[in-house]
Amino acid sequence: MKGVLRWVPMGLAILGGVLLALCFPPFGWADLVWVGLWPLMVGIWMRDSERGAGRRGFGLGWLAGMVFWMVNLKWLATVTGPGYLILAAYLAVYFGVFGWFAATAGNPVRERFRAETAFEGMGRSVLFAGGLGLFWCGLEWLRGWLFTGFGWNGLGVAFHERIQVAQAAELVGVTGLSFLPVFASAVLGQITMRFWRGAKEGQMERHWDFGVVLGLMTLVFIYGSSRISAVNGMAAEKLRVLLVQLDAPQFAYKVELTPDEVHAGLEEETLKGLARVEAENERLVAEAGGEEVELVGVDWVVWPEVVLYGPIFATAEGRQMLPKSWETIERMQGAGVRTLIAGINEYEAETEEMIRAGEGTVYNSMIGVTGEELQVHRKQHLVIYGEFIPLVDSVPLLGKIYEWVAGAPWAGNMGRGEGAEGFVLAGAGGEVGVIPSICFEDTVGRVTRKFSRDRPEVMVNLTNDGWFGTSEGSVQHFANARFRAIELRRPMMRAANRGVTGLVSATGSLVDFETGKRQVLEDEEGKPFVRGSVLVTARVPQDATRTLYARWGDWFSVMGLGVGVVWWVVRKRLSVVSAKS
Numbered sequence: 029m030k031g032v033l034r035w036v037p038m039g040l041a042i043l044g045g046v047l048l049a050l051c052f053p054p055f056g057w058a059d060l061v062w063v064g065l066w067p068l069m070v071g072i073w074m075r076d077s078e079r080g081a082g083r084r085g086f087g088l089g090w091l092a093g094m095v096f097w098m099v100n101l102k103w104l105a106t107v108t109g110p111g112y113l114i115l116a117a118y119l120a121v122y123f124g125v126f127g128w129f130a131a132t133a134g135n136p137v138r139e140r141f142r143a144e145t146a147f148e149g150m151g152r153s154v155l156f157a158g159g160l161g162l163f164w165c166g167l168e169w170l171r172g173w174l175f176t177g178f179g180w181n182g183l184g185v186a187f188h189e190r191i192q193v194a195q196a197a198e199l200v201g202v203t204g205l206s207f208l209p210v211f212a213s214a215v216l217g218q219i220t221m222r223f224w225r226g227a228k229e230g231q232m233e234r235h236w237d238f239g240v241v242l243g244l245m246t247l248v249f250i251y252g253s254s255r256i257s258a259v260n261g262m263a264a265e266k267l268r269v270l271l272v273q274l275d276a277p278q279f280a281y282k283v284e285l286t287p288d289e290v291h292a293g294l295e296e297e298t299l300k301g302l303a304r305v306e307a308e309n310e311r312l313v314a315e316a317g318g319e320e321v322e323l324v325g326v327d328w329v330v331w332p333e334v335v336l337y338g339p340i341f342a343t344a345e346g347r348q349m350l351p352k353s354w355e356t357i358e359r360m361q362g363a364g365v366r367t368l369i370a371g372i373n374e375y376e377a378e379t380e381e382m383i384r385a386g387e388g389t390v391y392n393s394m395i396g397v398t399g400e401e402l403q404v405h406r407k408q409h410l411v412i413y414g415e416f417i418p419l420v421d422s423v424p425l426l427g428k429i430y431e432w433v434a435g436a437p438w439a440g441n442m443g444r445g446e447g448a449e450g451f452v453l454a455g456a457g458g459e460v461g462v463i464p465s466i467c468f469e470d471t472v473g474r475v476t477r478k479f480s481r482d483r484p485e486v487m488v489n490l491t492n493d494g495w496f497g498t499s500e501g502s503v504q505h506f507a508n509a510r511f512r513a514i515e516l517r518r519p520m521m522r523a524a525n526r527g528v529t530g531l532v533s534a535t536g537s538l539v540d541f542e543t544g545k546r547q548v549l550e551d552e553e554g555k556p557f558v559r560g561s562v563l564v565t566a567r568v569p570q571d572a573t574r575t576l577y578a579r580w581g582d583w584f585s586v587m588g589l590g591v592g593v594v595w596w597v598v599r600k601r602l603s604v605v606s607a608k609s
Contacts, residue, residue: 040071041088045095051186052100053503061186061209068092069160069217072131078138081131089127093120100181103501110432111413119178122167126160129592133599134160136214137221153237157214159595161207166589168203169582172472176412179471180508183209188507191536192252194514198575200584201473202511207588208248212241256535259517264567265456267486269328269521270301273529273549274335275559278494282436283525287337291356293559294331299363301561302326326563327455329360332525333371333467333490334392340374340404341388347374347402357397367398367453369523371466371490374404376443389443394464394490396451403453406445407466409475416441448478456568461485463518467492470509470522473582480516480578484568487512487520493527498557502527506556510536515577519566528556531564540565 048064050057072085097116104112136156164183172179184205187194197205215237274293277284285293309323338352349357353372360368372395377388392407392415410416413430420426420441427438451462463479463486470476470489489509493502506528513520513532520532530538530548539546549562 037071037074037084037088038091040067040074041092042095044068044071045092046099048092048096048183049099051183052181053507054500056189058186058188058190061183062212063216064183065210065213066216066220068127069130069213070220072127073135073137073217073221076138081135082128085127085129085131086124087127089130090120090124092127093123096120096123100504103496103499103504106497106499106501107495115178119171122171126164126167129163129596130160133596134163134592136218150236150240153215153218154240157211157218157237159592160214161211162588163592163595164210164588165200165203165207165585166587166592168206169585170589172203173474176409177472179203179473181504182206185508185511188510188536191256191514192249194511194536195252195255196248197511197514197536198255198517198577201515201577201582202508203582204584204588207584208244211244215241256537259535259569260541262569263571264569265458265484267327267456267460267566267568268325268563269330269531269566270298270305270326270561270563271330271521271523271529271531271549272297272301272561273332273524273526273559275526275557276494277497278492278526283494287352290335290337291352294335295356295359297559297561298329298331298360298365301329301563302364305563324563326364326366328367328369328453329365330488330490330521330523331368331370332523332529333492334373335525336370336372336395338372339390340372340393340395342374342376343378347404349402361399367396367455369394369396369453369462369488369490371395371492374406390440391443391445392466393445394466394488396453396462398454403451405450405464405466406443407469408445409469409472410442410444411468416444450479456484456566458484460568463487463516465489465512468505470512470520471505473512473515473577476512477516477578477581480518480574482573484570484572485516485518486566486568487516487518489520489522491522491527492525494525496527498526498555502556506530510538515575517569517572517575519568521564521566524556526557530556530562531566533567534569 044065044067047060047067051061051064068088071088075081075084094116097119101112101116104115134156136152168179168182171177182203184197184202187205193208194205219238272294274290274297276290283290305324305326312321312323336353336356338350338354340347340349357368372393374391374393375388376391394405396403417426417430417438420438430438450464452459453462461481461483463476465476465487470491476487491505493505496502502524509520509522510532513534514536517534519534523529528548532538533541538548547562547564548556549558549560550556551558
């Protein structure tokens, strides 16, 4: 029997990893996040021995994390099998560090397990659960920052369809939302241990600490409901935007359409979208019977990431766009497009000849074009081993590793943009500030927040998830991106080459609260992998000020990391003093 029990903690760790993985697309069983870490904590706390507790906790945590990320990132195997395994193993380390903490300084069951009073027991349980929750938030923040960061699918992201709970992201960011499920699992883990030992001793306790969990969940739900009502009730102007998706297939970096086919396809889908708007206006006029009617207009048209193949080149004399792209833009303007936002490459060099020779620095850029006015934003947060490789020029082996992993030669590091200005474009009855993001920048809150100002604003994301085919990678990407709208209280419009194209309201909803219309491009089965366009209505707050998150960023999670480290050091010293005495 003892031999069997030795394997129970490992089984519990694996169960915990599976439960957490089921919270995210393609499964979407979000409510499991409240108990996902419960089995892992019970598995860690089952062993009373202090000898080797940290190593055991790290091992169990790493195992749970490896299971979680192997399931969670399986879409990455469509691009690179070795990269998928390496990334999963690395990300699991953060679970391991949490397991080490939970087994040592954050272990609430090692010392004086039974409290003298029920109140004291509840206080101890809540204190340790809070410490564990704070430390987890800190680790998620660290994961999203260290080595340029990969903050994908923190536990708070599981609430992307539970928007009442998600509203607290405007205060603490999405990493701060992870405190709630970790706190709940830590309390449940302690209750489980007390119940188990109480049953063995024939004495049962009341579990008042569970009431704290329910109370905290209720408060967060009430706050979220009130904020949704308040945000939807803010004075706002309508900005109507046509989002276009080509759904072009892609293998590694190569789009399986020619540049001419990409340009022609985008023009065709844009014209179709404009024609639908015109037909809708004709219907409204006919139904009005001569009475005044509000017609539908298109303020902006948004195309995805790097879809214009005539690049911009920046020289000492200024910026120039090659005719291939500018002629496409002029045709769209002739068809009635007022403002076009699209993705393009920009080269920085002294002459056009240098660019065509492959010299100079290339940027992944977003442009906004109104008439002849051109505004350019350069991507700032680059994808490691996608858009840049550290030290690749001095260590050529790193480029060879990329070629082995991705199955394509390394084309060289891209340039990194600077500044925090964004765009200002006409629309919504005046001027609208544009908070730009390109590709997975929409999953990095610290990047988007620095563009926010106290003015009417929207977020615009251009992305290309074609690398991942029709896997759940695109849906997970969109789930992570939705929290930027809540964190900043700005609607976010998103155009993808292949993935999820649509509008996220300032409450994180995909549904227009006035019309009840879902503002996402989908086929009849509700799948986002479709060619076409969708006309969305962004409600731009006119008196919007910056949120707490926009001003202070991930203050809660950074504080949590600090609290966890201090707690760990203090508990370690107390243990040493206790052992000597």
